[in-house]
Amino acid sequence: MKSTYFSVITLMAVSGIQMFALPIFAPLNQGRMDSSAASQPGRCGWNQLFVLDNNATTQFKDAKVWVGKTEEQAKAWDWSLTGTRHNPGVQTADVAEFIDQVDEVILTRGVDAILQVPQATIDWVKSKGKVCHVGRTPEMIELYNELVAQGKKVGGVFHSTC
Numbered sequence: 001m002k003s004t005y006f007s008v009i010t011l012m013a014v015s016g017i018q019m020f021a022l023p024i025f026a027p028l029n030q031g032r033m034d035s036s037a038a039s040q041p042g043r044c045g046w047n048q049l050f051v052l053d054n055n056a057t058t059q060f061k062d063a064k065v066w067v068g069k070t071e072e073q074a075k076a077w078d079w080s081l082t083g084t085r086h087n088p089g090v091q092t093a094d095v096a097e098f099i100d101q102v103d104e105v106i107l108t109r110g111v112d113a114i115l116q117v118p119q120a121t122i123d124w125v126k127s128k129g130k131v132c133h134v135g136r137t138p139e140m141i142e143l144y145n146e147l148v149a150q151g152k153k154v155g156g157v158f159h160s161t162c
Contacts, residue, residue, distance in 0.1 A: 024052050024145050046111070049141075049160045064094070066155025067148050068101025077157050089116025090157060092124045098155040104131040104147060106156025108140045114162035 049060045051074040062077040079085070082093035090107050099105065105125045109115045117134050125132040133143060137158055147154040 024148050047161050049158055060158075061160055063158045063160075064097065064155070065144065065158060066098040066102055067153060068098060068155060069153055071101060073098065077159075086114055086162070087116050089118050090121050092121050094157050095121075095125065095155070099125070099128050099130065102130065102153045102155040104133065104152055104154040106133045106140045106144050106154065106158075108137040108156065108158045109135065110159040110162045111137050112162045115159045 047061055049063050051058050051060065051063060051065055053072070053074045058074060060074075060076050062079065063074060064077045065074045066072065077094065079094075082091045084091050084094055095105055095107070107117045107121065107125070109117060113136050122132050122134065133140060133156075135143075137160065140156065141158065144154060144156055144158075
C-alpha cells in the first residue's frame with residue numbers, strides 16, 4: 001500500500017504576537033494506508049482524521065469541524081444522532097449545529113465518495129445564504145485548511161472511510 005507524508009499546517013506568529021490556534025486538519029486523509037500509519041507523525045490512515053486544535057491533535061473517525069464567527073470547534077460526528085446513513089446521506093441536522101457560525105459549508109462524501117449528499121441538504125445550506133462545497137474527503141480537507149488559512153468562516157462534516 002502507498003504511504004504519503006504531509007506537513008502539518010500551523011498558524012505562524014506575526015511580529016512577535018502569537019495568533020490563537022484554529023482547528024485545522026493536521027495531516028490530510030488520503031485513504032487506505034497500512035495500519036502503522038496512525039502512529040507516525042504527519043501520516044494518517046483509513047478510518048482516521050487528525051485535527052490540530054490549540055496545539056493538540058485529536059483523532060476522529062468522522063468529525064464536525066468549524067471556525068465560526070464566535071466559536072471554533074472540532075468534535076466527533078455521530079451519525080446515529082441524526083439518522084445519517086450512506087444513503088440517503090448527509091442530513092441538514094448534521095450541519096445545523098454550526099450553520100449560523102460560518103459563511104461556507106463543506107459536505108464530504110468519504111474517501112471513495114460512497115456517502116451521499118442529497119440535493120435537499122445542499123439546497124438547505126444555500127437557502128441559509130452559505131457557500132456549499134461537496135466532494136471527496138481528501139480534497140475537502142485540503143479546501144477546508146486553505147479556507148481557514150485565508151481567514152474564512154468555514155465548517156464541515158468529514159467522513160473518513162468509504
